Amino acid sequence: MNPVVLGLNLALCFSGLAALALSLDRHHRDAFLRRVPPGRARSLRAAGWAGIGLSLAAAIALEGWNFGPVQWIGALTGGALLVVAFLSYRPGWLRPAALAALPLALLALPLALKG
Numbered sequence: 001m002n003p004v005v006l007g008l009n010l011a012l013c014f015s016g017l018a019a020l021a022l023s024l025d026r027h028h029r030d031a032f033l034r035r036v037p038p039g040r041a042r043s044l045r046a047a048g049w050a051g052i053g054l055s056l057a058a059a060i061a062l063e064g065w066n067f068g069p070v071q072w073i074g075a076l077t078g079g080a081l082l083v084v085a086f087l088s089y090r091p092g093w094l095r096p097a098a099l100a101a102l103p104l105a106l107l108a109l110p111l112a113l114k115g
Helices: 003-022 025-032 038-089 091-114
Strands: none
Touching: 003 025, 003 038, 003 091, 025 038, 025 091, 038 091
16 A cells, blocks of 8 residues: 555545535535535536546556545545534635545645655
8 A cells, every 4th residue: 555645545535525515505604604606516516536437547547446435434424424524613714625635636746656
C-alpha cells in the first residue's frame, strides 16, 4: 500500500462527497445560509460523482484490481467521516476544505505515479 495513493484517493473522495453533500438543500443552507439554486445543485452533483469516479479510477490504476477497490472503499469511508465532521461542527468550512483538497490531490498525483 502506497500512502501517497491513499492520500490522493482520500482527497478526491472527500471533495466528491463534500460536493454531493452541498448539493442537498439542508447542507447547503447550513454552509451558505441560503437555499441551493437548481443549476448549482446539478453542477455539484456532477462534480461530486466525477470526484468519486476519478478516485476509483486512480485507485484501480495505481494499486491494481486486487487492492485498488479495497483502498478506494477505505478512502471513501474516511472522506465520508471528514464530511460528516465538517457538517456537524463547522459547516461553513466544508467548501474551503473541499477546494483545498483538490490541489493536494494534484500534488500527490505525480508522486503516486512515481511510486
